[in-house]
Amino acid sequence: MVKVVVCGAAGGIGQPLSLLLKQSDLITDLALYDVVNAVGVAADLSHINTKSKVTGYGKTEMDEALKNAHTVVIPAGVPRKPGMTRDDLFKINAGIIRDLAEGVARNCPNAFVLVISNPVNSTVPIVCEVLKKHGVFDPKKVFGISTLDVVRSSRFVSELNSSIDPKNTRVTVIGGHSGVTIVPLLSQIPNGFVDSLSKEQLDALTYRIQYGGDEVVKAKDGAGSATLSMAYAGARFTLTVLSAILEGRSGLVESTYVNLEADAAATAAFKEQTGLDYFAQDVEFGRNGVEKIVALPKLSAYEQGLLDVAIPELKTNIAKGASFITDSA
Numbered sequence: 001m002v003k004v005v006v007c008g009a010a011g012g013i014g015q016p017l018s019l020l021l022k023q024s025d026l027i028t029d030l031a032l033y034d035v036v037n038a039v040g041v042a043a044d045l046s047h048i049n050t051k052s053k054v055t056g057y058g059k060t061e062m063d064e065a066l067k068n069a070h071t072v073v074i075p076a077g078v079p080r081k082p083g084m085t086r087d088d089l090f091k092i093n094a095g096i097i098r099d100l101a102e103g104v105a106r107n108c109p110n111a112f113v114l115v116i117s118n119p120v121n122s123t124v125p126i127v128c129e130v131l132k133k134h135g136v137f138d139p140k141k142v143f144g145i146s147t148l149d150v151v152r153s154s155r156f157v158s159e160l161n162s163s164i165d166p167k168n169t170r171v172t173v174i175g176g177h178s179g180v181t182i183v184p185l186l187s188q189i190p191n192g193f194v195d196s197l198s199k200e201q202l203d204a205l206t207y208r209i210q211y212g213g214d215e216v217v218k219a220k221d222g223a224g225s226a227t228l229s230m231a232y233a234g235a236r237f238t239l240t241v242l243s244a245i246l247e248g249r250s251g252l253v254e255s256t257y258v259n260l261e262a263d264a265a266a267t268a269a270f271k272e273q274t275g276l277d278y279f280a281q282d283v284e285f286g287r288n289g290v291e292k293i294v295a296l297p298k299l300s301a302y303e304q305g306l307l308d309v310a311i312p313e314l315k316t317n318i319a320k321g322a323s324f325i326t327d328s329a
């Protein structure tokens with residue numbers, strides 16, 4: 001049985017994400033949990049003629065929803081409105097994520113946990129600290145989904161150079177998942193892409209990748225943030241991880257925000273140098289989740305400059321998430 005639970009399944013991301021996951025034969029049980037309307041969404045999706053059985057769970061049924069889950073995907077919480085940063089969401093979303101992580105520790109302590117809810121830089125440390133508190137933390141199994149930054153990078157790059165196929169050009173994005181902490185490694189794109197840009201073009205492209213979410217928030221004008229592109233990115237990430245875990249496919253890599261203990265040997269020097277416990281970078285997946293954290297390539301001077309700005313902000317975000325749990329212990 002491969003039971004995947006979507007927490008926040010009736011939301012703007014949760015619904016299309018659940019629809020995309022329903023299309024995969026890797027999943028046998030798709031459990032949809034939300035404080036509103038999950039039962040309705042589940043009834044709707046349950047008529048689709050794919051293998052998985054879909055069940056819906058309402059507000060008081062979190063434990064039942066999470067029971068024996070293989071993988072838990074979390075897009076629960078409030079999204080941004082114009083003028084808000086992801087950090088502004090902390091007040092509300094931190095408590096939601098903490099409660100869901102408590103539910104994971106109680107009902108499926110061995111599950112893989114994939115976090116979409118913002119601010120990801122802080123919500124992932126919250127999940128990890130809760131699991132640590134319960135003695136069930138495995139750093140190889142907790143991921144912050146920053147795939148939307150990767151998806152946007154591929155698309156935006158292809159808009160500047162028509163010979164680049166956005167589907168097959170994966171851009172490594174390191175750091176975190178908000179504003180200046182998003183550091184796209186555009187120098188890694190083959191055929192001298194980055195050298196073909198003027199300094200102004202490179203600045204504009206970098207800014208667009210870092211603040212791409214704002215374009216959507218502004219265009220939706222109060223009706224939320226990215227949901228459809230996020231559902232696409234979330235499904236791509238979830239199904240890639242599941243494929244490595246369940247089918248043993250090797251060489252599957254995505255950039256994702258993880259606790260660096262997931263590959264302590266590979267990251268010891270970086271941790272010591274930066275003081276960071278969490279970081280987004282390319283991760284290769286395996287049967288146990290993180291197979292290895294891929295070594296950082298040589299950064300250009302421009303990228304190193306971006307990383308230098310990202311590190312202090314990331315540190316603050318991480319400490320804020322971790323202390324939300326440790327200070328209340």
Ligand code: NAI
Nearest residue numbers: 008010011012013034035075076077078079116117118148
């Ligand atoms: P939404 O408001 O449309 O949906 C959120 C859903 O979570 C709602 O259905 C709500 O009822 C549910 N929910 C609230 N509290 C809950 C709880 N305690 N347990 C279970 N469900 C609960 O919001 P949307 O647009 O789907 O965004 C969800 C989250 O994803 C936000 O925090 C947003 O900032 C984040 N996000 C993350 C991105 C990323 O790249 N990682 C990209 C875009 C959004």
